[in-house]
Amino acid sequence: MSERTGRKWTAPRDARREGHESTPGRLSVSEDARLVRALVACYPAGWRRRYGDEYAQLLSDLRIHRRPALIIDSLRGAVRAHGGELMSRAAPMTVAVWAAGLFTVAGIGFAKLAEDFRGPGRTAHAIVVLMSAVALLALVAAAAPSGLALLRGRDSGAWKYVAVPVVGVALWFGVLAVAVAIGGKPGFVLLALAGVGVVAATAWAADTVLRRVPASPPRRLRPVALTVLAAGMGLATVAALVWGLQVRSRGAAGFLATPFLPSWLGLVLALGAATALAGLADRRQLRAES
Numbered sequence: 001m002s003e004r005t006g007r008k009w010t011a012p013r014d015a016r017r018e019g020h021e022s023t024p025g026r027l028s029v030s031e032d033a034r035l036v037r038a039l040v041a042c043y044p045a046g047w048r049r050r051y052g053d054e055y056a057q058l059l060s061d062l063r064i065h066r067r068p069a070l071i072i073d074s075l076r077g078a079v080r081a082h083g084g085e086l087m088s089r090a091a092p093m094t095v096a097v098w099a100a101g102l103f104t105v106a107g108i109g110f111a112k113l114a115e116d117f118r119g120p121g122r123t124a125h126a127i128v129v130l131m132s133a134v135a136l137l138a139l140v141a142a143a144a145p146s147g148l149a150l151l152r153g154r155d156s157g158a159w160k161y162v163a164v165p166v167v168g169v170a171l172w173f174g175v176l177a178v179a180v181a182i183g184g185k186p187g188f189v190l191l192a193l194a195g196v197g198v199v200a201a202t203a204w205a206a207d208t209v210l211r212r213v214p215a216s217p218p219r220r221l222r223p224v225a226l227t228v229l230a231a232g233m234g235l236a237t238v239a240a241l242v243w244g245l246q247v248r249s250r251g252a253a254g255f256l257a258t259p260f261l262p263s264w265l266g267l268v269l270a271l272g273a274a275t276a277l278a279g280l281a282d283r284r285q286l287r288a289e290s
Contacts, residue, residue: 033060035064035065035071036056036059036060036064037056039059039064039071039074039075039078040052040055040056040059042074042075042078043055043077043078043081044081047081059074091210091211091284092222092226092281092282092284092285092288093142093143093207093210093222093281093285094207094210094211094281095277095278095280095281095284096139096142096226096229096277096278096281096282097139097143097203097206097207097210098203098207098277099229099233099274099275099277099278099280099281100135100136100139100203100229100274100278101199101200101202101203102270102273102274102277103132103135103233103236103270103271103274103275103278104199105195105196105199105270106267106270106271106274107128107132107236107271108195109263109267109270110128110240110267110271113260113263113264113267114243117247120246120247120248121242121243121244121246121247124239124240124242124243124246125239125243127235127236127239128236128239128240128243131232131233131235131236131239132232132233132236134228134232135228135229135232135233135236135278138225138226138228138229138232139225139229141221141225142217142221142222142225142226142229143206143210144217145215145216145217145218145221146209146210146213146215148215149213149214149215150162150209150213157212158208158209158212158213161205161206161208161209161212162205162209164201164202164204164205165198165201165202165205168197168198168201168202169198171194171198172191172194172195172198175190175191175194176191176194178190179191179194219289220289222285222289223282223285223286223289226278226281226282226285227282227286229278229281229282230275230278230279230281230282233271233274233275233278234275234279236271237268237271237272237274237275240264240267240268240271241268244264244265244268247260247264
């Protein structure tokens with residue numbers, strides 16, 4: 001049984017089709033041991049403690065370096081495992097940080113989508129911008145006690161994580177030069193993926209600092225801040241929905257050069273998912289404070 005979700009662990013789909021059974025024991029030295037270790041490391045720490053050795057032996061037995069489909073299946077399993085951990089056991093601030101990361105990615109996409117439209121939907125667009133700023137400020141307020149504790153030297157080793165967004169932005173500008181050289185849709189896709197990577201790395205670094213640095217915020221600070229965060233994201237999502245209905249453009253090019261309608265709907269869904277995560281963080285924080 002999984003300690004996170006209460007579900008019995010099962011091998012990836014490709015492994016089950018081959019009829020292999022997992023066996024306990026340490027990973028034997030093999031030609032694909034490095035790849036196996038990298039794949040196992042993609043799973044949450046709790047999952048690795050419970051199933052890591054068993055799963056590593058299974059992947060080694062399957063000669064995973066010859067099975068691209070199994071590698072993809074394993075990575076998909078890691079994503080599901082992290083999602084289950086986030087939804088079931090993660091601390092409120094962890095959920096809030098990742099909600100903000102998803103909201104940021106969707107917000108950048110919305111800005112790209114809306115940049116060619118003038119006139120219709122201006123009020124709704126302004127509300128999206130305003131409520132996004134409110135949500136960002138609320139997250140900063142919730143994280144401020146940990147930031148102050150970091151400045152006071154509570155955990156000097158956490159400073160290296162502060163450099164992650166700086167390094168990420170520098171790398172993004174390097175990718176920008178490559179994307180400009182490539183040009184066209186491939187260059188833009190490369191740039192967009194790099195941007196998502198920077199946001200994800202920043203969210204991971206922020207979450208790590210919040211977990212490592214002890215802080216004693218005022219009793220009502222985080223519940224109120226996370227409530228404002230969820231409300232700001234929710235209002236921004238509704239405004240983005242209204243904006244698209246007001247623009248009603250069927251022929252314009254959307255995000256990643258897709259038609260406007262699927263681009264807009266996809267971004268609204270992403271904003272809505274981020275809002276749902278922020279609401280989950282708020283509920284957990286309120287329960288913790290009660």
